[in-house]
Amino acid sequence: EVQLVESGGGLVQPGRSLKLSCAASGFTFSDYAMAWVRQAPKKGLEWVATIIYDGSSTYYRDSVKGRFTISRDNAKSTLYLQMDSLRSEDTATYYCARHYSSYMDYWGQGVMVTVSS
Amino acid sequence: DIQMTQSPSVLSASVGDRVTLNCKASQNINKYLNWYQQKLGEAPKLLIYNTNNLQTGIPSRFSGSGSGTDYTLTISSLQPEDVATYFCFQHNSWPLTFGSGTKLEIK
Numbered sequence: 001e002v003q004l005v006e007s008g009g010g011l012v013q014p015g016r017s018l019k020l021s022c023a024a025s026g027f028t029f030s031d032y033a034m035a036w037v038r039q040a041p042k043k044g045l046e047w048v049a050t051i052i053y054d055g056s057s058t059y060y061r062d063s064v065k066g067r068f069t070i071s072r073d074n075a076k077s078t079l080y081l082q083m084d085s086l087r088s089e090d091t092a093t094y095y096c097a098r099h100y101s102s103y104m105d106y107w108g109q110g111v112m113v114t115v116s117s
Numbered sequence: 118d119i120q121m122t123q124s125p126s127v128l129s130a131s132v133g134d135r136v137t138l139n140c141k142a143s144q145n146i147n148k149y150l151n152w153y154q155q156k157l158g159e160a161p162k163l164l165i166y167n168t169n170n171l172q173t174g175i176p177s178r179f180s181g182s183g184s185g186t187d188y189t190l191t192i193s194s195l196q197p198e199d200v201a202t203y204f205c206f207q208h209n210s211w212p213l214t215f216g217s218g219t220k221l222e223i224k
Contacts (some may be wrong), residue, residue: 044204044216044217045153045204045206045215045218047206047213047215059211059212060212095161102151102167103166103167103206103208104163104206105163106163107162108160109159109160
């Protein structure tokens with residue numbers, strides 16, 4: 001059974017950093033691209049970033065480029081999102097998802113990030 | 118960026134009704150269109166990928182169609198458990214974008 005479990009969320013002040021993790025199990029992690037998607041409170045879904053299976057290519061939405069870094073450790077079957085220079089508009093539930101071909105087929109339960117002073 | 122516009126934003130229908138949700142892209146997305154269902158407090162779930170392919174385990178009352186810029190999700194016979202918000206999503210070009218969602222309610 002595919003499982004994705006996010007961790008590392010919490011309350012952080014504007015301008016500070018936070019690193020999210022997503023532990024994967026139930027599939028061969030190193031065979032798949034992975035993604036982060038976020039959802040601000042009572043808002044829609046917003047794709048954040050994708051990393052391909054071996055980490056050699058990454059893609060970001062413009063609003064997080066230069067501030068967020070997606071990475072992975074295939075030996076640990078873990079996906080990461082390093083978030084620097086956080087802003088109030090980054091407040092959201094962050095989901096990790098398996099990014100297979102042209103769709104995201106499995107999602108974690110999400111982790112909340114609140115950016116506030 | 119490709120803008121995805123969903124309509125209606127809220128849809129109220131009766132159990133057993135045939136329901137149609139719409140999604141329009143700001144440019145041709147070559148059928149790289151997926152549909153997700155999100156129930157309250159839960160993570161999104163993939164229903165349909167690449168316009169008309171039913172994800173494993175999804176009931177056959179869900180179907181998708183479309184081409185170019187216009188896409189549709191149809192529920193052939195609405196069930197109480199279908200109450201949720203439905204999002205379309207394009208994977209034709211970066212940045213990947215979601216529609217703003219259609220909230221489906223039971224009358």
